[in-house]
Amino acid sequence: MEHFDAIILGAGAAGLMSALTAGQRGRRVLLLDHADRPGKKILISGGGRCNFTNIQAVPDRFLSSNRHFAKxxxxxxxxxxxxDLVERHRIAWHEKTLGQLFCDGSSRQIxxxxxxxxxxxxxxxxxxxRITSIEKPDDFHVTTDRGIFAAPSVVIATGGPSIPKMGATGFGYDIARQFGLKVVEPRPALVPLTLAGEDMVxxxxxxxxxxxxxxxxGAHFREASLFTHRGLSGPAILQISSYWRHGDTITMDMLPDRDAAxxxxxxxxxxxxxxxxxxxxELLPDRLAELIREPLGLKGELANIPDKALRTAGERLNGWRFVPNGSEGFAKAEVTVGGVDTAGLSSQTMEARKVPGLYFIGEAVDVTGWLGGYNFQWAWASGVAAGQVA
Structure with missing residues (x-):
């Protein structure tokens, strides 16, 4: 059995950040991952250019059962x-819309x-x-298919179940439950939504x-919405999907700069x-304009359409109602809403209150950011918080 000061499980964004922080404090750190290389989710992010943070990453742009936890x-x-770290490594970057920062080159640089x-x-x-079990007879014992490792501190940075083709699982939730922590029901976030019934058109x-x-x-986003062969996507829809629950109605203002009526x-x-x-x-893409004309109940010259019908049509254009029948699930979700309940964690250190030496960081925790670099910033910040003490 090999002994370390801290073992970090998961070599994604949060795990790497926690490991480097702890290691640079002089701790003997072991970073384990089941994948064949570290940072696989980082590599595919931002279209391969990694939207590594957002300069507007303030706490109210994160979802959690405890909205103050991430502060x-x-x-x-x-x-x-x-x-500052990116610039010390001389990685060229640029800002896109809404405070999103990307590498000029490749996400591999990050x-x-x-x-x-x-x-x-x-x-x-x-x-x-491959980790098969974690026990705590005194120090933590992490058993893998390649041996057993021990340390007084273990940091769980294994993410959530989004993008299972990348090897994502709910492993972190299982460990949380094993040690008596609660888990807020995980669900797909930043995910396309599907349409059925009358909306299928x-x-x-x-x-x-x-x-x-x-x-x-209560949430709203001004960005592009995209119609797909299954329903709705695009930045505005991905954003609102984190707030949507099955059965909820989504309204779409198709003319956001106008009082349509x-x-x-x-x-x-x-x-x-x-x-x-x-x-x-003149106002909307041709195919969309043609499709909505019948549901609006309008035809012919404006002169022949009653004012009341035009007012009703205008109200619909400024608030078209969709009732998605579902989402495209964890397979297409960029992140997960829900996770390890923050009530059982220290907001200062990410340590489990009732299990000294056990930490949860990144997507495994019930903290989910908006689209556009926010979730990476939570990974960096929570990783540092744990790495400073683990």
Whole structure:
């Protein structure tokens, strides 16, 4: 049996960050992962360029049963702190929309940076180790298919079940339950939604995108919505999916910069002879304009359409109601909502309150960020929080 000061399970974003932080404190650290190489989810992120953080990563842009839990870690390790690390490694980067920061080159640069920092801390990184059990007779004993390792501290950075083709599982939840911690029901987040029933007609618009404001359960996002062969996707839909629950209605404002009812009435007075299909075609993509004309109950010249019908149509354009019948599940979800209940963890250190030496970080925890680098920032921040004490 090999002995270490800390064993970190999971060589993703959070695990690598925790390992390098602990290692650079002088701790003897073992980082284990079942995959054949570290950082596999980092490598595919951001279209291969890694949206590594967001300069607007403030706590109210994270979902959790305890909305205050993330404040401490995010406040102590900020997006600027990670950006400073990126710049020390001379990785070129650029800002895209809404504060999203990407590598100019490849996401591989971020993985190499983290591994270089692990090497500085003499972290022992071992891949292709399948963990079969964790026990705590005194120190923690981590049994793998390649041997048994012991340490007084174990950090669980195994993520959630999103993107199972990358090897993602609910392993971290099993360990939490084993040691008496509760788990908030995990569900797919940042995921496309599916349509059925009357809404199925919109699946015929596959590939059409529209600038929109989507709303659900008090949240709203102004970005593109994309119609797909199964339902709805695009940034606005992925964002709102984290707030959506089965049975909920999503509203989509297809004309977010206009009072559609007022615009229709004004146009009727200014251009009474214009055909309604012509006007809708000026406002929306042609295929979408043609599809919604019948549900709106409008046809012919504006002059012949009653004002009441135009007001009703305008209200629908500013708040089209969809009732998704589901999502595309963990297979297509970028992250997971839910996870290890924060009530059982210290917000300062990520340590389990009732199990000294046991830590949970990253996606395994019931903290989920918005689309656009927020979840990476939670991985960095929670990783540092645990790595400073584990």
């Amino acid at each position: 401490s870690a995010l406040g102590r390790y900020t997006a600027q702190d990670f950006l 993985v190499e940076m983290l591994l270089d920092e692990c090497a500085r801390g003499n972290v022992d990184v071992r891949c292709e180790h 919109f699946r015929g618009l596959s590939g059409i995108a529209v600038d929109s404001i989507t709303r659900c359960n 007022a615009m229709l009435l004004d146009t009727k007075r200014a251009r009474p002879r214009v055909q309604i299909h012509t006007l809708l075609g």
